[in-house]
Each structure stands twice: as C-alpha cells, then as structure tokens.
Amino acid sequence: MYKRGLEQAIVTAITVEVGIQNGTLAIVIASTPTLLNSLTMAIPGAIYGLLMFVTSAGFAWWASRRQSLLKA
Numbered sequence: 001m002y003k004r005g006l007e008q009a010i011v012t013a014i015t016v017e018v019g020i021q022n023g024t025l026a027i028v029i030a031s032t033p034t035l036l037n038s039l040t041m042a043i044p045g046a047i048y049g050l051l052m053f054v055t056s057a058g059f060a061w062w063a064s065r066r067q068s069l070l071k072a
Contacts, residue, residue, distance in 0.1 A: 012063055016056045023049030
C-alpha cells in the first residue's frame with residue numbers, strides 16, 4: 001500500500017497517464033499562437049508522445065504479467 005491508501009495498480013495507472021499527458025502538453029504549449037507559436041518546437045513533444053505510447057504499452061504488459069506471477 002502506498003501513501004494515502006492508493007494501491008500499486010492505481011499508482012501505476014496514474015504514473016503512465018501523467019507521462020502521456022506531458023507529451024500532449026508540450027505539443028499544445030509549443031504550437032499555441034499565444035504561447036510559443038512554433039511548430040518546430042512541437043516536434044520533440046510529438047516524438048516523445050509517440051515513444052511514450054510504445055513504452056507505456058510495454059510497461060503495462062510487464063506490470064500485468066508481474067501481477068499474475070505474484071498471484072500464482
């Protein structure tokens with residue numbers, strides 16, 4: 001059990017979700033006309049976002065496999 005009674009599955013889900021949202025936030029900040037207004041600066045955020053989906057899928061697979069092994 002983690003701080004404030006959160007279970008490991010919830011903590012893992014929150015961590016992955018925040019990581020994915022950071023990529024989206026980077027794209028929005030870089031491309032919004034009232035903020036940076038630079039599509040070139042949005043490219044790293046887009047690449048990070050794509051890589052985050054791949055690594056998140058791998059991590060989710062590993063975490064679910066680990067949970068099933070711990071229950072067995």
